[in-house]
Amino acid sequence: MAEGIVIALDAMGGDHAPEMVVRGAHIALKRFPHVHFQLFGDEGKIRPLLAKYKKLSRRATVHHTEEAVSGEAKPSQALRSGRRSSMRLAIDAVAEGKAHCVVSAGNTGALMAMSKVVLRTVPGIDRPAMASYFPTRRGESVMLDLGANVECDADNLVQFALLGDVFARTVLGLVQPVVGLLNVGSEELKGHDAVREAAARLRENSSPISFYGFVEGDDIGAGTVDVIVTDGFTGNIALKTAEGTVKLVIEFFRSAFRHSMLGRIGYLFARGALNRLRGRLDPRKYNGAVFLGLQGIAVKSHGGADALSFANAISVAVDMKANGFLDKIREDLQRLHAHGTSPKAQSAAV
């Protein structure tokens, strides 16, 4: 189903680039044998790596550039002086219709800024959001924004709800995802103006979204809803808090096992079970934060990603393209418009 999909890869982005990018593409090609790759970066480094993978060599083109965006570059700096960088050229390929998606493990701020300027937002969406999915007790959920917008108003949150809804349909394959708004309590009066106003608008009958209402921090892991909507400040902190807590609990488990002879014996028996658990929580499985709301598909892989992790980020991009993410966003915005509702505040109606 991924027939004819072209993925532009920033071959120089990430701690282990370009090696892991090339090997990541090789792994992804096993999953999607009909995908085509465009590798942007230092040809002298990419070619020898590519030579190791015959199949990939046949389905990849190399686009040489000597420039790359450094991990320390500020977004404004990358925008100004990174016009010939591997990251920028990969984004340009999508803007020019030569590729369908761009995937990079490079500088997050630079990727966000460049994608915003080059790909532009879909009409009806004011600001793109960063989204990711993660395991919960009931399956998988999506959360956005994860840090692209530190301050958000009710318009932004309503638009994020729409973007998250379509992402859950296209990437998680849910028919009618349930959307919740992150808050400090479930009662209507809780929280600040932006969340209260966004909730009021999402509760309207004309809204195409299946809105659950407010959810709290512990609903994230519980999987109470499929899509969690929040501002980029809160979302970033919630996501990183969850990651840090997983590490903390696993560390405590380890020291509990090590602490006694019986614990060590138990560990030997339970090793298989524990490895399965590690697989279930493996952050590499959930690699790939997506910039939603742009007129193009842009996926950000973790900077420290290995090849498997990078392949998963590529998979997210392929899923979005294959399942028509952009078309569905446009359709939904049109349907909203036809219904006389808009994801923007209807100040005229007040």
Add this chain to the structure above:
Amino acid sequence: MAEGIVIALDAMGGDHAPEMVVRGAHIALKRFPHVHFQLFGDEGKIRPLLAKYKKLSRRATVHHTEEAVSGEAKPSQALRSGRRSSMRLAIDAVAEGKAHCVVSAGNTGALMAMSKVVLRTVPGIDRPAMASYFPTRRGESVMLDLGANVECDADNLVQFALLGDVFARTVLGLVQPVVGLLNVGSEELKGHDAVREAAARLRENSSPISFYGFVEGDDIGAGTVDVIVTDGFTGNIALKTAEGTVKLVIEFFRSAFRHSMLGRIGYLFARGALNRLRGRLDPRKYNGAVFLGLQGIAVKSHGGADALSFANAISVAVDMKANGFLDKIREDLQRLHAHGTSPKAQSAAV
């Protein structure tokens, strides 16, 4: 060291009140045999429970009232019509100097509102904050605000830093606690105006606080700093996200063990180790959110608390009184004043 300390207890607050309140006081009395309790609530219910514990009976007085604040009451409603409630009378006892601390497992919003109005804030502190401590990889840390103030400016955050610092000294026994400000990145330019301005003020040489700088969500579990300062919206969500994640990981562990015969055998051997782990993460150990910044000590226990849990909330109150929390806050504010710095923005100097 808890000689002569008087604790006012809202005997009617919490899902299992008054039984767990009385039994909680009994447990706490074993730890602090010189403490005295004042139990506010329905005498007809409290007396028969108290009769079971001889020692406690000798060190407790009962103050009858038929009214109690319901769990559903709004703060404004509780303030207006709860003047004869067990919660209000317990707070009044502190305000009138008859008790040193108040502990309640009742309605959080009502307790916060009543404490604020009755006990008032310490001069130099604009708004009280809710704080709690929790386990990390390096020991224990304190976080505030956990939900008392949904929106906070730089003044509030700087004041919270001061309150958290003194709490870490008095309750966690740290000599020079390190304070961090929760943000979406560690660079100076990250985040919104309030966190950036608060950080600039905490970095000043005249600040008595050992300021680490910005910390991110994963630093909470890592124990990077001793005190984490944030607004009540973010803090509430971060704390509940961490709680939900602990539940998620434990649930995953359980199902991993159950999944195979070897896993089940391993579990039998490792049971002791796992119980120790559960003890280490036991939320009952960390029961007791504290309202800091008031002219009195007010501790909120979880509504679903059992007796052990409630005894831990009492312990937090005793520690704060015994270690002179209120005096230290006043001293620190005076010292700041003498240095010509103030926890408020120095608009005159700009």
